[in-house]
Amino acid sequence: MSQFWKPGTERPRSSLVDDEEGGVLFYSTPPPSSSYGYANLEKQRQRLPVFKYRTAILYLVEYHSTVIIVGETGSGKTTQIPQYLKEAGWAEGGRLIACTQPRRLAVQSVASRVAEEMGVKIGEEVGYTIRFEDKTVQGVTKIKFLTDGVLLREMMDDPLLTKYSVIMVDEAHERSISTDMLLGLLKKIQRRRPELRLIISSATIEAESMSNFFRTRKKNGHATDDNGLKMEPSILSVEGKGYPVEIHYVQEPVSDYLQSAVDTVLLIHEKEAVGDVLVFLTGQEEIDAAVQILVEKASDKTSHFSGLLVLPLYSGLSRSDQDLIFSQTPKGKRKVVISTNIAETSLTLEGVVFVVDSGFSKQRFYNPISDIENLVVAPISKASAKQRAGRAGRVRSGKCFRLYTEDYFVKEMPAEGIPEMQRSNLVSSVIQLKALGIDNILGFDWLASPPPESMIRALEVLYSLGILDEDAKLTTPSGFQVAEIPLDPMVSKMIIAADTLGCSEEILTIAAVLSVQSIWVSVRGKHKGLDEVKLRFAAAEGDHVTHLNVYKGFLQSGKSSQWCYKNYINYHAMKKVVDTREQLCRLVRRLGIVLKSCQGDTQTIRKAILAGFFSHASQLEEYSQNGMYKTVRNSQEVYIHPSSVLFRVNPKWVVYHSLVSTDKHYMHNVIAIDPSWLIEAAPHFYQLKRPNPAIF
């Protein structure tokens, strides 16, 4: 597969096998699937680095309860190991082989690749499951790809995951919350089901700590169980097939990595051979600034910088902007993509030969005391730096320019990032563990323990919502109902309250809208138009009711994309809202919730919202000139976000959906309320916090 090509000529064909670890490949030309004969595919399979280890892997899986596979990008482990297992008989007798991925797109693309290699139709012998999409057939499917979140959900019906013979947890090094939870629970399952085999696949040598975690011994001290199965995890390394990447460091620390990144791109263009450039910065604002500087340079037709084609890449981009990034670089041009971390794991760009690494990314941090999540620009880990550099070695040997010193890399950069578990609000995780019968949350065997303060905060929130009782057990029925609904527990509580109040139709719409990023198109510099359009939908009660108006308008337009375009509404987001709402309706009906509309009674709707969000109440500061509010819970200074329809309206009392913290704490999605509803919705909470209700 190691083909080279001259710029301007047709690019070599590539396939998804090149990329399973790195996420999803975007083809600039459609893959020539018709030319893949079976024999051809078989040869390709045998050329993958992992093929040499086929016998070893099968031997280890046979005799060890847990196998840890350290494999670099492009080793082929994700697509091949499930097939080896199937060929060795692990799917016989109605059993299933599972392979989990952190991302939905990866699940779909890996599954279709494996189905193609096996010459079967996707959804039959090889299937996949992601939320809202189950492409498996019971009794037929033998290899199943799924997100780790889906496997966690499956445990609620089948706690010991009895239908699986082998579970491969892929991308474990990413340490997402669901991967960490899954690993802790799988360890528990293995104690009850010693015959279950686990394969943990990771790109980094964190294998040692992973191995320690899974090291279990029988009480009698033997390292094997009665059937001779070794309890000691084994570790196997598989090399990748990336090309070498030359690493360059700066001599002196840089004071302005943005400027330095721009300078480096210009230098590469001047001195280096052909090949696209990928620059890692932290966020949209920074990226747009860097793009602008470079575009200005490139627009000077007389300078040789006119050969630069500069493009931004972040998740908020529209479809059409994303298409530009994955299109072929025009003849005589050098493509420069300036990206967030999205290009580190989720998306793979072809043709990158040079990487510029700022050494920073935006990371989420959670403060359990204030209950606020913050996005902070923070230094990346060595593991991330390595991953970023690897992006330069996909088509041929490349170069990575790190905008930090070698000394810093060696002596100061942390080896691994902080697991997400330790940087997040844990309300959803705690309720999920409770639903799985894990009573002692604080004593759970975590791969890395979250801060006790975060767990205590989560328990408090769930208790105040009436989801947990005094003994920290799920309440009946609402605790169990909330656990069944795959949404934030505060949103789920709102849905359950709507059942009693008779406005479930409206609240399900609101829940669906809150689960997408934003239903408005992102408009830089076009705020005026958006604001005017918003007035057409704006409700005096606030944003949630405004969302209902938009949803109604969308349905009345016949779900028209034209209508969305005219109204500054994100069509794809609205389609997702409709989808999600449908799924939620189906789910809550199963829980015995009756769909009913309150026919525009916005007071009832707001009361249902309060049932979940009473702890997010804020009061306008008296005599406040600048719209300052204080939260009722802890007198935190907050403001209504300018995107809200209640911005500058400043009702005396509001309830917000979430806080966004930048230079100020902004309340996102706000409704106006009557404070007496708070006591009505949560007497326990408000009596508890305010023994003297004189403030009302």
Add this chain to the structure above:
DNA sequence: GAGCACTGC
């Protein structure tokens, strides 16, 4: 009058 790294059920 301002801004959202990235996922997932």
